[in-house]
Amino acid sequence: MIHQFFQGHYTYLKHYISRAVIAFIPFIFIVCCFLFRPDWIQHFDERVLSQLYGYGNPVFHQFIGQYTRLADGIMVVAIIIFCALNFNYYTKQRRIMRWFLVTIGIGAGILNPLMKFIIQRQRPSVVSHLINQGGFSFPSGHSAGSMILYGTIAILVYEQFKHHRWGSWLAYFILFFFPTTIALSRIYLGVHYPSDTIAGISLGLAVIILAAGYLRAFIIDNAYWEEFSSKK
Secondary structure (H helix, E strand, C coil), rough: HHHHHHHHCCCCCCCCHHHHHHHHHHHHHHHHHHHHHHHHHHHHHHHHHHCCCCCCHHHHHHHHHHHHHHCCHHHHHHHHHHHHHHHHHHHCCCCHHHHHHHHHHHHHHHHHHHHHHHCCCEEEEEEEECCCCCCCCCCCCCHHHHHHHHHHHHHHHHHHHHCCCHHHHHHHHHHHHHHHHHHHHHHHHHCCCHHHHHHHHHHHHHHHHHHHHHHHHHHHHHHHHHHHHHHC
């Protein structure tokens, strides 16, 4: 019976696992380029960076410098607390709130810093940084963190309002707009190479796909659990 329970969950989750693997392919490809074709990836990064780097209006520099803070540590913590408290107040679903906190904590708080520590790529030196930013460059923490943060928010919005057409559109807007624009802002400000941001989005997307599968299988959709419990 227990075997059937876990087999049922695996059947449910395997679609999410396969999608997460596909989402993670760009990350793996870039790491392979570092190992086997570092000259190629460096040339690609510098060429794209030179096209997207902020040569424009100082006022726009300031705007982008403030906008990119939507994925800064303090702002992320503030958004997490706000969303968690509001979601807990309106829905009373503490398991979902814990899922929200654990997903962001593992993905943005553990996995991304671990990857930075392992790879230890230096930040771009071919352009001047338009903001002060320390630490290693790969993968982009702002790109991965924004994908995980706004991705989990998008999942919750979708699950809450999926019966309304506008709910789906709002969820997709949150999922794609904020991570993409924040990733571009990191290149514009000269603090990340394009491959850093692509890898960050790839890592973040893989995390939220797996998290979405867990949410559906073990928290929102309890069909397997109910079937398992009824046979006891």
